[in-house]
Amino acid sequence: MYLDNFKTVYYKSKNKLMFVNPSLKSGGGNRVFVELSNLLTERFESVSILYPNNSKDRSHYYINENVTLLPVGRVSTSIFKKILNVFSSIREIKKILDEDSEMISIISDPILSIFYMTLPKKYKKRTYRFVQADDYRIYDDLYILKNKIILSVYKNLCLKSYSDVDHLLFNSVYTYNQFKNLVPNTDASLKIVHPGINTSVFYNRKTRVSNQFNICLVARKHPWKGFIDFISAWNSIDQSVKEQINNIFIISHDDLGEFNLPEKAKIIKPSSDIQISEVMNLAQIFISTSWWEGFGLPPLEAMACGCAVLCSNSKGILEYALDRQNCMIYEPKNVGQLTNNLTKLILDAPLRNRLAAAAEVNAQKFTWQNAARQFSGILNENS
Template identity: 25%
Template sequence: MKIVFPVLSLEMGGGARFIYHLANALVDKGHDVEVVMPDKGLQVWPLRAKLKRVKELTPASIPSADFILPNFYLTVKPAFESQKGRVVRLSLGYEPLWVPESEIAKQTYLIGAPIMSISQWHRQLILQETGLQSTVISGGVDFSTFHPYPKTSKQTGYKNIFYIMRDPISGYTWKGGAEFLKAVTRLKDQVNFDLTVSIPENAQFKSPVPCNVKTSNTDQELAHLYAEADLFVYTSYFEAFGLPPLEAMASGTAVVTTDCGGNRDYVQNGENCLSVPPSDIDQLSSAIYYLLTEDTERQRIAASGHSFAQAWTWERTANQVEAFLLSLK
């Protein structure tokens, strides 16, 4: 099949990473995959799919294809108006929850195109807000990159917490960064730990506790940060899926995560992670403290998460997409 992904950019962020992993996995299955992106869009990761640069996304700039998969509300209109292939709305997050043009974003779900969602929670949200059914495809992990490495705590003697701090000024107000900082501030006088923070937007960051600020511009850099940590913490209020906790599990690292919706498809509280309510600083602090201080439990949860994650491959995701697209022909 010829499959086209019109995108605005492939910068840092879960949505862009989902696209590039999915596009590459579909190429590996033998499909003709092309990503169309404006000249000003950034490409952070390597693509095995073809990349077509255009001045801007317009109906004329969209190549002909069997299927066109717009994944963000601003890419739906040029894809639909191009009439150059069957449009399937790939939703990587229900945009009316956070974009300023919420009603315009909602209308992009009401064009009559089939919809792919990325978790059962996400499917239910789209149904609730639009009355439309969607087909769930799952996220995955690249196990050639995300796998265990030696823990830095074996050399330092201090357990290491890893956190990805998204920049609120860039619009990431639902990621729970403020709650995380409050939790670790509480814990700094109760238990010794090292803190490593990655900021994808390279924003200025002031931590109330000592921390190592790292860059993670490639999957390889991110994989090392996950794997070298003893504990990964994730604090989003809502997510359509949420790749980081699953990637941390694959990296052999124990996870504390909020119950943010889309991760319910793979989160098993007390088995492969500890899950706490969003914005609940008391429970978040307690969960972090527990896994920092209970070595046997932390190692058990890390091992369980690593084993569980093995089934969540991008090949599996590509198989799900392929099967759904073929059902539409």
């Protein structure tokens, strides 16, 4: 397992870690906590993941047997029962922190962070807020909150929650700068823990077929993921260029029925990271269309798999993405730029090969082992 390379890096700490997730569903923030938990069992006395039991969905992520899962409440589908599970989770967190002075809690989800404000101040000395997105603006499109009044209440509470913890971590310069713009008087310093890739899963398997030209992307229904921009760009590409493409692999567990998918689209609902990697290894080009991301893992994973990556300037990707050096970048929502860059990548094989080769090398710098070291180093500073 990829855990082996991390075992001898640190002495065993007496501290215990409790990562607080909104669920165990697949998703960027949840993924980061699961991967860190897997590795940090070798560094800390115990590692657990606590979450309100608000979804029947489970991720396809591997979870180390030494990580303790702490679901709170019964699986619920109603909003009322979900809120009760969240309150029950906060009570359970308080109980755990009260009973164990060595326990450190780490939270990221913006909604749960608001509920965290109900904890007594003494527990916040042992709490880290890991900011992985522009939490203040994350619901601006009303796709989830639906109502402008609810959005306004959320924004006010979000601002208060930013100043309610003693320790802050960030996954990119972008998320740090967005935070600083909202809380300019804070003394929070730039402490970054970069997400990473599992290099034993996401790597160039050399399985691309010479007589096939495939495109791959990860799609979500959420508007700011920008999938509609790809649909619009594909519809704008010349027919002669489209004919060179054999398959468009769309990795998604969402119901994409509202989109007018291309005829060459094939929906992939992965059951594991290995399957995602195998699909990426069939594609020459990977496309990321998000309007913004705190970091953005899929493009990095695609780079490690040997794809030429075309991505929007979603800000967080700039931690690893360099335009025309290891990828091609277009401005978010600019369908014209996306169309032109995609056409160029399809037609220009030397450019594709050069970008893919540079990206594959650069991606190796971002591993979960490095993320665990960054995280442990920051905790050591504060111990």
